[in-house]
Amino acid sequence: MSRPTGVNSEDTKQFIVDVATKIFEHKGYSATSMANIKDETNLSKGTIYYHFKNKEELYLHCIQQVSNEFIRNWDITSQTEQSAEKKLYIWANLNNIMLQKPIMNTIQEYFVSTNKHNYDAVLELYEPEFQIVGRILEEGINRGEFKEDLHIEDVSVLLYNFITSLENAELFGYHSSQEKKNLYKLAIDLIVPGLKK
Amino acid sequence: MSRPTGVNSEDTKQFIVDVATKIFEHKGYSATSMANIKDETNLSKGTIYYHFKNKEELYLHCIQQVSNEFIRNWDITSQTEQSAEKKLYIWANLNNIMLQKPIMNTIQEYFVSTNKHNYDAVLELYEPEFQIVGRILEEGINRGEFKEDLHIEDVSVLLYNFITSLENAELFGYHSSQEKKNLYKLAIDLIVPGLKK
């Protein structure tokens, strides 16, 4: 990722967010330093602080953008009329493609390391992504694909955590893109029988 | 948690581990400072360093102990002859009871924030716990309960991540003990159909 040349304020800000996101994804909130971001962007500390009040604001900006991007991608990918089951596979695959690292893995750490105590505020951050699962389930029930007595709320939580937990796949030796793709698919394979009528 | 009075080296060491584990669980590796541990134990910095070479060693000691404890508990709980399915429920429940926070959630962060690159070393840390799942699956297949073509390796990873990801339940509003218990149970309910013949 290289610094935009026809520099304009908004570009610089976006550039910082992009670089910072990569680092936060990789190192989490506390372990990422403003110096890391400065080094990786080749900008000055002053510039970063010109665009963002502090580390926290920059972090939240990154989170927000990744979340929005995911939603946008999902909206595009899922438009076509398809079965809820198919949509689960698409959703899992999108999670894999976008490697939704920060959302689950770093938000929690960010919260405790900044001594926040209001969990509701966390939830808000990934509420939109979380609702995607709920909507798929709802659709599946309405279409008669899934069991009618599924407790959507609970199952959403389970599915959401199940899929996002796979960002750790790397740790378990799933390095190639294809291996990961298969793992995400297998996850849905495994869960679908429990959902279907 | 209050300081043991009949002071003896091993007691002090164990006391530090117990306190530190709680803090690491709560704040993760980087966000936990040695000062935190000093304050919470009411011991001096020197004493903590007398018992542990450095923060990393203390952390690994904590991880190890939690892991061992889990294994020990599992060995006791799972002795009786039971179906693999039943064992999955017992295993999930044990995960809930022991709130296996540090293992999955902080190890990854620890690794990245300490610039470790050797993934094998991480795996080793929770290998024993991880194998539990594998053995249940194997047993289920041998007993004819589960599908013969299950890829044990992959499914272990999925199940392990699935269940350990639920340590985030709190975030999603599952506060009471009973709510959590139900969630863990529901997770198995959901996955069992995908495993069974």
Place this chain on the structure above:
Amino acid sequence: MSRPTGVNSEDTKQFIVDVATKIFEHKGYSATSMANIKDETNLSKGTIYYHFKNKEELYLHCIQQVSNEFIRNWDITSQTEQSAEKKLYIWANLNNIMLQKPIMNTIQEYFVSTNKHNYDAVLELYEPEFQIVGRILEEGINRGEFKEDLHIEDVSVLLYNFITSLENAELFGYHSSQEKKNLYKLAIDLIVPGLKK
């Protein structure tokens, strides 16, 4: 030594080096603390670390500068055509004037206390100064002043150590400038007969 007012990065850096050099000369490597340097400069710890990666780099910077200064001075002082014998006196006197403390006395301690094992790296540090002696000897032999069978390498080591060891003169009660000057001169008086034909 007082803080420069027309603050500019390079000035600050140089100011730190100048202050640090004095302290390292006086206390050696291990006994000099960054806090000493902070106190003596009236700068903040952060500022010192902004200019120098760590204590070691700062120390080496000081060493380097003192060495360079000596070489520069020598190059100026020794330009004129003179006998090798005369040059020895000039060289000894320059050593006295510049009080080459750190080079011999602290480098060794620095090396050991930082667990360095590569002797070549030490040598490099004062190689340039060391070569001065060699060149004087060579010149003396070529000019027919000194014995032809002098082993330049060995004698350089001896002369270099001889003269630099006199930085301890203070310890032996040589306090006034004149007393020291005489001592350095006497050293050459004493050694010259052994060199001459």
Place this chain on the structure above:
Amino acid sequence: MSRPTGVNSEDTKQFIVDVATKIFEHKGYSATSMANIKDETNLSKGTIYYHFKNKEELYLHCIQQVSNEFIRNWDITSQTEQSAEKKLYIWANLNNIMLQKPIMNTIQEYFVSTNKHNYDAVLELYEPEFQIVGRILEEGINRGEFKEDLHIEDVSVLLYNFITSLENAELFGYHSSQEKKNLYKLAIDLIVPGLKK
């Protein structure tokens, strides 16, 4: 060096001094820690503090012993009737053999790092060794070997520093025992013509 077996208090104390001397010689005063000495002796910290009030006392004890040993050795070696010139060679050689490290190289560092300001106290520490040189010179003059107008005081300082500075020989690539021996001999070769009539 291994711990004496027929343990008795005085043996233990001596053992500590012997081990500590080696470490002080190698690392100097500040860089040597009581933990180093504990590790190297395989004794407990308590034991070391039982025998020595503190690090400083232990250090001075070591210095004292090395100095005494040197004097004792010198007294034995130099008894026989010989020329002053010959004695210089013997003295230089003894310096080489005993590797008189701590005396010159660490005392200075010890003094500054402990904020001592009374130089006389340093001198006292190695006065006895220092006097050896003076006595050789005196003898040389009385015997008619050396110039009558030698300023014994000054020349002693020069000779003493000259020879003790060679403890750095290692740094200059003189590793083998034979190489060092030659260097010490060459030093005297070089200086003798300046002393002789």
Place this chain on the structure above:
DNA sequence: AATGAATGAGGCTTCATTCAT
């Protein structure tokens, strides 16, 4: 005599942040 657990001051370094230019 000997031990080793405990202490807290102080050492090196990193960090988020500010601000004059």
Place this chain on the structure above:
DNA sequence: GATGAATGAAGCCTCATTCAT
């Protein structure tokens, strides 16, 4: 808009020393 020098709190760790046993 952008820079980078400066700051001081806080982080990790080592050290000499004490003391109950």
